[in-house]
Amino acid sequence: MSESARISSSATAWDGMAREYDGDRGHDPVYVACVRQAVADLEPCGRVLDCGCGTGLATPYLHAAERIDALDFSARMLEVVQAKFPGHRVRTRQGDVRALPYADRSFDRVLVANVLQHLVPADQLRAAAEIRRVLKPGGRYAVTVHHFSLTKQRAHWKKQGRPGSHDGCDYIFRYTCEELAALFPNARIRAVGFYRWPARSQLLLTRLAGHWLARRGHGHMLCACGTR
Numbered sequence: 001m002s003e004s005a006r007i008s009s010s011a012t013a014w015d016g017m018a019r020e021y022d023g024d025r026g027h028d029p030v031y032v033a034c035v036r037q038a039v040a041d042l043e044p045c046g047r048v049l050d051c052g053c054g055t056g057l058a059t060p061y062l063h064a065a066e067r068i069d070a071l072d073f074s075a076r077m078l079e080v081v082q083a084k085f086p087g088h089r090v091r092t093r094q095g096d097v098r099a100l101p102y103a104d105r106s107f108d109r110v111l112v113a114n115v116l117q118h119l120v121p122a123d124q125l126r127a128a129a130e131i132r133r134v135l136k137p138g139g140r141y142a143v144t145v146h147h148f149s150l151t152k153q154r155a156h157w158k159k160q161g162r163p164g165s166h167d168g169c170d171y172i173f174r175y176t177c178e179e180l181a182a183l184f185p186n187a188r189i190r191a192v193g194f195y196r197w198p199a200r201s202q203l204l205l206t207r208l209a210g211h212w213l214a215r216r217g218h219g220h221m222l223c224a225c226g227t228r
């Protein structure tokens with residue numbers, strides 16, 4: 001096993017979380033707002049890759065797509081997707097975002113919601129290149145990641161490593177705005193997810209001030225959106 005495979009998050013850890021995932025993240029209004037904002041920025045159409053799809057939290061918002069390819073390296077996560085979305089419109093595939101099992105220029109849109117933060121920096125670079133490779137020229141991507149916000153820094157959250165005991169995953173990397181911009185130099189980056197604000201204000205705050213808030217270190221997550 002390569003060094004990066006050993007220290008990035010493991011599929012086994014995600015397998016273990018598949019059953020509880022929807023009850024946990026799916027009922028967190030801030031988390032759901034982040035997923036919805038990423039999909040809104042994506043402007044889904046044509047063939048869409050939901051890369052690191054988990055249990056398919058984003059799938060209901062991707063209805064404008066002609067076809068959805070849902071990829072994850074956790075077999076248990078994919079079983080949940082298959083049970084929730086039977087039929088041909090959502091095609092699941094087990095695979096790794098660091099070496100995507102698709103031909104160059106396959107997709108009109110690529111969504112990567114809350115996945116890259118579970119990779120070590122060298123793997124993040126590999127994944128960013130893969131995202132661009134599978135996009136058609138002019139195709140659009142939206143990538144959300146956990147933000148190493150001022151609030152988290154002041155509360156002494158880890159920058160990277162094994163997250164707190166409440167979280168079952170085995171590796172997280174929290175991004176500054178500059179680190180995300182280095183991975184996606186042409187992207188527009190906005191802050192998403194604000195725990196002190198009501199659910200109904202979440203998307204509005206991002207739309208009105210997301211860019212400004214990201215640059216000042218605010219927001220639970222960051223969303224990078226751009227075209228190939």
Ligand SMILES: C[S@@+](CC[C@H](N)C(=O)[O-])C[C@H]1O[C@@H](n2cnc3c(N)ncnc32)[C@H](O)[C@@H]1O
Binds near residue numbers: 011015051073113114
């Ligand atoms: C925090 S969950 C996000 C799931 C979904 N995108 C969402 O927003 O609800 C992270 C997902 O990324 C997957 N994942 C982590 N590393 C991966 C990798 N190297 N390749 C493919 N999937 C990966 C995990 O199995 C898990 O389903």
